[in-house]
Amino acid sequence: MIRNFLIGLVLASFVYIFYNLYVSYEPKTELTGIAAHYAEQGAKEVGAANLVTAVVVTYRGFDTMGEVTILFLTASIIGFFLKLNKKDEKKVIIHKGTSELLVTSAQLLVPIIFLFGVYVFINGHLTPGGGFQGGAIIASGIALLIMANPNKEINHHAILWIESISGIMFVIIGLLGIALAGGFLDNRFISLGTFGDLFSAGAIPLIYSFIGLKVGAEISNILNKYQKSQKES
Amino acid sequence: MEYLNLGKISLLIGFILIIIGFWGILSQKNIIKIIVSFTILDTGINILIVSLGYIKGRTAPIIDASVPQLADHNVLNSIVDPVPQALVLTAIVIGFGVTALLLAYAMKLFKAKRTLEINQFNDLKW
Numbered sequence: 001m002i003r004n005f006l007i008g009l010v011l012a013s014f015v016y017i018f019y020n021l022y023v024s025y026e027p028k029t030e031l032t033g034i035a036a037h038y039a040e041q042g043a044k045e046v047g048a049a050n051l052v053t054a055v056v057v058t059y060r061g062f063d064t065m066g067e068v069t070i071l072f073l074t075a076s077i078i079g080f081f082l083k084l085n086k087k088d089e090k091k092v093i094i095h096k097g098t099s100e101l102l103v104t105s106a107q108l109l110v111p112i113i114f115l116f117g118v119y120v121f122i123n124g125h126l127t128p129g130g131g132f133q134g135g136a137i138i139a140s141g142i143a144l145l146i147m148a149n150p151n152k153e154i155n156h157h158a159i160l161w162i163e164s165i166s167g168i169m170f171v172i173i174g175l176l177g178i179a180l181a182g183g184f185l186d187n188r189f190i191s192l193g194t195f196g197d198l199f200s201a202g203a204i205p206l207i208y209s210f211i212g213l214k215v216g217a218e219i220s221n222i223l224n225k226y227q228k229s230q231k232e233s
Numbered sequence: 234m235e236y237l238n239l240g241k242i243s244l245l246i247g248f249i250l251i252i253i254g255f256w257g258i259l260s261q262k263n264i265i266k267i268i269v270s271f272t273i274l275d276t277g278i279n280i281l282i283v284s285l286g287y288i289k290g291r292t293a294p295i296i297d298a299s300v301p302q303l304a305d306h307n308v309l310n311s312i313v314d315p316v317p318q319a320l321v322l323t324a325i326v327i328g329f330g331v332t333a334l335l336l337a338y339a340m341k342l343f344k345a346k347r348t349l350e351i352n353q354f355n356d357l358k359w
Contacts, residue, residue, distance in 0.1 A: 007259045011252060018248040027240045028288050028314070035286075035314045042315075043296055043306030051294035051312065055319035067326050074330035078337045128295060132326055195306060196297065215326075222333050229340055 047192035047201040048125040056130065057204050057211075061174065061185030067132075068167065068214055075218045075225075082229040091231040093150045106148035113141035121212030125201040131208040135215025142220040146227050154224045163217035166210040173207055243284035250277025264342065264349045268335045275328040279321045286314030294318065 031039050038051055038059065046054040056064055120127075121134025145152055173185070180189035187202035194200055250273055257270025292300055294308075294315035301311045343349055 004260075007256070010259065011256055014252055014255060018252070022241075022244060022248060025241070025244060027238065028286070030288070031309060031312075031314060035316050036309060038315055039294070039309045039312055040307050043308070049296045051296065051308075051315040052318045052322065055315050056322055060319060063323055067323050070327060070330055074333055078333060081337045081341055126295075128293070130322075132322060136329075219329075226336070226340075 043195065046187060046204070047195060048204050049196050049201075050125055050127065050130075053125045053130050053204060053208065054201075057124075057207050058185060058187050061207075064211065065170070065174070065185075068170070068211060071215060071218045072163075072167070075221045078222055078225050082225045084228055084231065088231055089228075093227070093230045094232060095150050098148055098150070103148045106144050110141045110145055113144065114138055117141065117212070117216065121208050122205060123198070124208040124212075125204045126196065126198070131211030132215050134208075134212040135217075135219060138212070138216035139219030139223060142223055146223060150227065150230070152227075154220065154227070156221075156224065159217045159221050159224065163214055163221065166214040166217070170207060170210045170214065173203055173210070177203070238289055240284050240287040240289065243280055243287065247277045247279075247281030247284060250274070250280065253277070262351050264339045264351055267351070268332065268339060271335065272328065272332055275324070275332075279324055279328075282317045282321050282324070286317035288313050 030036075038055060042051050042054045042059075043049070046058050048054040048058075117134045117137035119134075120129040120137055121131045124130030124134070142154065146154070175184070176189055177186035178184050182188065185207070187204050187207070190202045190206075192200060192202050199205065254270050254272075254274025254277055257273060258267055261267050261270060291311055291313045294312040296302070296306055296308055296312075300308055302308055303310065339349065342354065346353055
């Protein structure tokens with residue numbers, strides 16, 4: 001009883017705060033400050049048609065590196081938590097069998113899903129999407145594979161190598177930005193090219209491809225850990 | 234309908250999702266349901282942040298031929314704020330990491346006691 005009362009009290013205070021915020025909210029009518037600068041100069045300075053990508057990869061590139069680091073940290077902690085001993089590694093997952101429909105459609109769809117993921121992160125500077133989204137799409141292909149065959153062996157070493165190499169390449173491209181252009185993760189050491197082309201916006205397609213590969217490998221790694229933790233007798 | 238434009242509607246949806254998320258976290262007993270409530274709370278906050286950058290009658294911050302431009306790809310008067318969208322991209326990834334960790338903890342807890350009822354985990358209660 002007192003528990004429900006306290007929960008109600010907390011929620012009512014949230015409703016009160018949010019009601020006041022909602023009533024006093026006035027929609028913006030024009031861009032101000034840093035956003036105005038991005039809208040005015042972003043295309044000229046960075047060369048990316050997708051201004052969100054310009055902000056994420058170049059203007060706030062350091063944030064993105066922290067983000068990728070946090071994902072790596074998550075994958076490591078999950079690996080630490082769900083570690084199996086030698087004896088459990090040999091066990092298999094007992095399941096009631098997967099449906100024919102799922103198995104066949106996985107064979108058909110997984111290559112297409114991978115291709116779509118690669119498309120999304122290579123076109124990150126032109127269309128909605130980018131490295132994180134493309135990586136998540138690739139990992140959803142891995143999830144489909146695991147669902148179609150719960151005992152599927154995912155190549156752990158390949159995932160680890162892809163992840164490490166793309167992480168190192170991301171940092172190296174950032175350092176090249178210091179050496180050849182204005183600062184860390186500056187994309188202008190490769191020519192900006194024609195605005196709106198696939199090979200434009202300097203190093204952004206490269207950086208986002210490496211981010212996409214890294215995110216895809218990390219999420220696949222997490223899925224693989226979850227899959228292995230289900231092994232029993 | 235003047236008072237209920239798209240920005241206000243998404244703001245309202247964000248607030249409602251945040252309150253539903255807090256209600257779930259506080260009142261549910263099953264750990265999986267608590268984790269789902271966390272993701273609802275996440276989504277609500279993300280919708281809220283995106284709706285703060287909304288400007289009436291403008292388009293997404295992706296410059297192509299259909300976006301009205303002043304000169305030389307200057308789109309000051311035709312796009313919404315790109316900064317909250319970039320922040321939300323970060324927030325979604327962090328939310329994913331938190332959810333994945335929570336699920337790993339839930340798995341570990343289930344292995345320890347073969348139950349997911351939060352009331353059974355009273356080892357640290359005093």
